[in-house]
Amino acid sequence: LAKTTQPISMDSYEGQEVNITCSHNNIATNDYITWYQQFPSQGPRFIIQGYKTKVTNEVASLFIPADRKSSTLSLPRVSLSDTAVYYCLVGGGSQGNLIFGKGTKLSVKP
Amino acid sequence: DGGITQSPKYLFRKEGQNVTLSCEQNLNHDAMYWYRQDPGQGLRLIYYSQIVNDFQKGDIAEGYSVSREKKESFPLTVTSAQKNPTAFYLCASSRQGPFAQDTGELFFGEGSRLTVL
Numbered sequence: 001l002a003k004t005t006q007p008i009s010m011d012s013y014e015g016q017e018v019n020i021t022c023s024h025n026n027i028a029t030n031d032y033i034t035w036y037q038q039f040p041s042q043g044p045r046f047i048i049q050g051y052k053t054k055v056t057n058e059v060a061s062l063f064i065p066a067d068r069k070s071s072t073l074s075l076p077r078v079s080l081s082d083t084a085v086y087y088c089l090v091g092g093g094s095q096g097n098l099i100f101g102k103g104t105k106l107s108v109k110p
Numbered sequence: 111d112g113g114i115t116q117s118p119k120y121l122f123r124k125e126g127q128n129v130t131l132s133c134e135q136n137l138n139h140d141a142m143y144w145y146r147q148d149p150g151q152g153l154r155l156i157y158y159s160q161i162v163n164d165f166q167k168g169d170i171a172e173g174y175s176v177s178r179e180k181k182e183s184f185p186l187t188v189t190s191a192q193k194n195p196t197a198f199y200l201c202a203s204s205r206q207g208p209f210a211q212d213t214g215e216l217f218f219g220e221g222s223r224l225t226v227l
Contacts, residue, residue, distance in 0.1 A: 036216070043114075043200050043218025044153070087152065089216075098143070098216070099169075100153040 004088045004101035011107050018075045020104050022088030025069050033064060033071045034089040038103070044087060048073070075106075083108045112137045116201050116219035123188075123195070123226050131186045131222045133201035140206060142184035143216070146170060147198040156199075159184055188224060196226045 005023040012018045024033070032051055036044035048055055050062040050071070061074040075082060085105050091098040114135045123129045135142065141160050145153040155168030159178040173192025178184055184203075188195045201219045 034215075041198070041221065041223070043202070043221055044216070045218070046215040049215070098155065098158075100145070100155075102152040 003099065004090055006086075006088055006101050006104045008102065009105040009107070011109065012078055013109050014079055015077050018078050018082075018106060018108075020073045020075075020086055020088075020106070021070055022073070022101070023070045024088070024090045027068050027090050031090050033062070033068075034091075035060070035062065035071075035073045036087045036089060036100075038085045038087065047086075078106075078108045080108050080110065082106065114201055114203055114217055114219035116199075116222050119220065119222060121222060121224045123224060125226055126190045128187055128189050129195075129224065131188070131199055131201075131224070133184045133186065133219060134182055135184075135203045135217070136182060137203055137205075137217060138181070139203035139217070140181070141204045142178065143202040143204075144168075144174070144176065144184070144186045145200045145202065147200060147221075153200060156186065195224055198223050 032049055034049040035047045037047050038044040048057055048060045048062045050064050052064050052068060055062045063072040083106060085103040087100050087103040089098060089100055117132045121129060143158040144156040146156055147153050154170050156170055156174050157165050157168055157176045159165040162178055162181050165176050165178050173189055175187045199222045202216045204216050
């Protein structure tokens with residue numbers, strides 16, 4: 001199963017760009033990479049998903065190198081409300097189970 | 111509004127009692143999942159179901175049971191065999207099952223917090 005490794009925590013200031021990297025060395029050919037955001041005592045919320053290269057939506061960008069063994073979530077100009085835990089999820093395809101890592105706790109300071 | 115509804119939001123249980131957590135979705139999703147989250151930890155998969163009347167064990171199924179008699183419902187029973195049941199339980203669904211090439215978006219409920227007294 002494709003396990004993921006992320007930094008446990010990160011600090012940032014309002015208005016800065018934040019990049020969170022996830023390592024997934026055992027990613028399978030059919031696996032997609034998905035990022036979720038979770039606030040305390042709430043369910044995680046989908047942010048972005050990708051398979052290769054770069055994906056961008058209204059809230060974030062996802063960069064995936066050619067070997068797909070890692071991915072980077074980029075949050076432009078973070079605000080205090082972006083303080084949350086961010087999870088990188090690798091799964092689908094032949095592996096079935098959807099495995100969450102321990103996530104990265106992002107703290108945005110004024 | 112479409113979404114996932116979990117109930118109850120808070121639940122207290124005495125040791126030795128079974129409890130059932132409800133999860134209902136009106137998104138017409140095929141797949142449903144139960145995760146457990148402990149303080150400061152990530153989500154761990156308990157059970158998942160790809161279709162009605164089918165479900166599979168996740169990483170930590172011991173002490174839990176599920177049923178999937180209807181597409182909309184996927185209740186989780188925490189049995190007395192579960193040694194450390196105090197946790198935050200999250201139910202999720204996805205349009206396609208976990209074996210689909212595109213994992214698709216997971217939609218989560220608001221969670222149920224179980225405390226054993």
